[in-house]
Amino acid sequence: RTRIVAIANQKGGVGKTTTAINLSTALADTGLRVLVVDLDPQGNASTGLGIPAASRNQTSFELMAGEEDLASLVLPTSIDRLSVIASTTDLASADLEFFGREKRSFLLRDSLRRPALADLAFDLVLIDCPPSLNLLTVNAMVAADAVLVPLQAEFFALEGLSQLMLTIREVRRTANPKLRIDGVVLTMVDTRNNLAQQVETDARETLGDLVFSTVIPRNVRISEAPSHAMPVLRYDRTSRGSEAYRRLASEYLSRIGHI
Amino acid sequence: RTRIVAIANQKGGVGKTTTAINLSTALADTGLRVLVVDLDPQGNASTGLGIPAASRNQTSFELMAGEEDLASLVLPTSIDRLSVIASTTDLASADLEFFGREKRSFLLRDSLRRPALADLAFDLVLIDCPPSLNLLTVNAMVAADAVLVPLQAEFFALEGLSQLMLTIREVRRTANPKLRIDGVVLTMVDTRNNLAQQVETDARETLGDLVFSTVIPRNVRISEAPSHAMPVLRYDRTSRGSEAYRRLASEYLSRIGHI
């Protein structure tokens, strides 16, 4: 069975998209068949995986709406075994468009389970969420088996964590009883400054084993890669950023057992 | 007359809250009476200005709803001439709560113009927006005289700019004809790396004079200040971050003329 993971955190700029792009690439490199669903109207994951604007006619908006031939939404990338369902700014109107639908929180869950997608036999689906706890993020959490939480090593990012945990608990109570947390991954950690070390200590004290031992360092090659429309694992394979995401992929696999 | 400015950018983590907190402090330090409206359910501006959770009974949610005695929403801060209307996660349900209201895009505009607030005679109101182009950000743009856009010196941040400009144009066309752009301020600029310089060059080429000449450098003292519940201009007055925000304040005042 396909494992569906929502990469979520309502705090902005914490590394959700960067983790979706690079963790999916690292996992595909281990031999798994991976699908990234870009559920953010900004479309950053689509850009970072090299999907030009002209190829985004059929997107995650159509996936939510459930109308189309779903298999045609799946686009190949330059990475073996890695595909993507792209997004455009059309998705920004999802809250209003789908407001009246009775099962509006289950739209994504139902679409991802339809035979057209199930038959593509992905091992893993990673959903890149927008920076809010709106209908899109709720749909991702209802559809998912688990949530992966990127946590920037900053004070404001730590402040928002309790709200995120409350939302996960609420979704588990009302719509998706099996939703678990695959873990919290510290991002943009600048080992030279005290604040990052303090946030790391705080996070490990409050969240314990939920926090991956792999930490993603701040690394300029990671932020350069999107302008070359590729993951850092292709832009600069030996960079500290690439090494960290490869380590995260292997720690992730050993945490969740087989897929 | 009070000048109302929305600090907006749907890209997450670009420095909206940091700019709201520190620019408002620097402007208050020049002698102006300033109000910060925290319109983000994350409540980071409220935290960064020292408002404890226990004091957030009356918030910007009530401001949007327009019910309460508006003057009671205004809280003092430790900074002379600087007040704040705080926020809590209640605001996250604004999209759904106010969906059915006929003039849902004008709720904030109408509240800010009521005599109870107008009589407080602020020179400037700065609205900290959430990382999306939802009802809250649209309300801020409809209420505002101008938008101030923080732009992180990163590729993904540049990608989102055209969408933000389209939204501003749309609000100007449909609801607020006088809405202008006070400027774009480059944030978290790491002068040691090429990417930041490339983004700055790109931004100045495409946006010209809209881009402030003052640039906010990446400065760890800025990110440490919120954990001490104060602006960097109080946490470390001589830091490069404080100097940059003082320069931004004086450039801002010379750009918009008198207030």
Ligand SMILES: Nc1ncnc2c1ncn2[C@@H]1O[C@H](COP(=O)(O)OP(=O)(O)OP(=O)(O)O)[C@@H](O)[C@H]1O
């Ligand atoms: N480890 C890292 N080192 C350096 N830069 C990074 C790192 N991780 C992410 N970045 C950069 O930081 C910025 C924010 O990251 P990203 O866009 O992935 O966050 P996000 O949580 O998806 O943001 P949003 O909330 O807008 O969706 C991007 O410009 C990205 O290139």
Ligand SMILES: Nc1ncnc2c1ncn2[C@@H]1O[C@H](COP(=O)(O)OP(=O)(O)OP(=O)(O)O)[C@@H](O)[C@H]1O
């Ligand atoms: N110039 C700077 N130097 C170093 N750190 C900074 C700087 N500006 C902001 N930060 C830090 O970067 C993070 C993101 O900034 P901030 O929270 O202000 O962005 P935002 O746009 O308000 O985010 P959101 O989209 O979540 O509302 C914060 O942890 C902040 O402390």
Ligand SMILES: [Mg+2]
């Ligand atoms: Mg993102």
Ligand SMILES: [Mg+2]
């Ligand atoms: Mg903010």
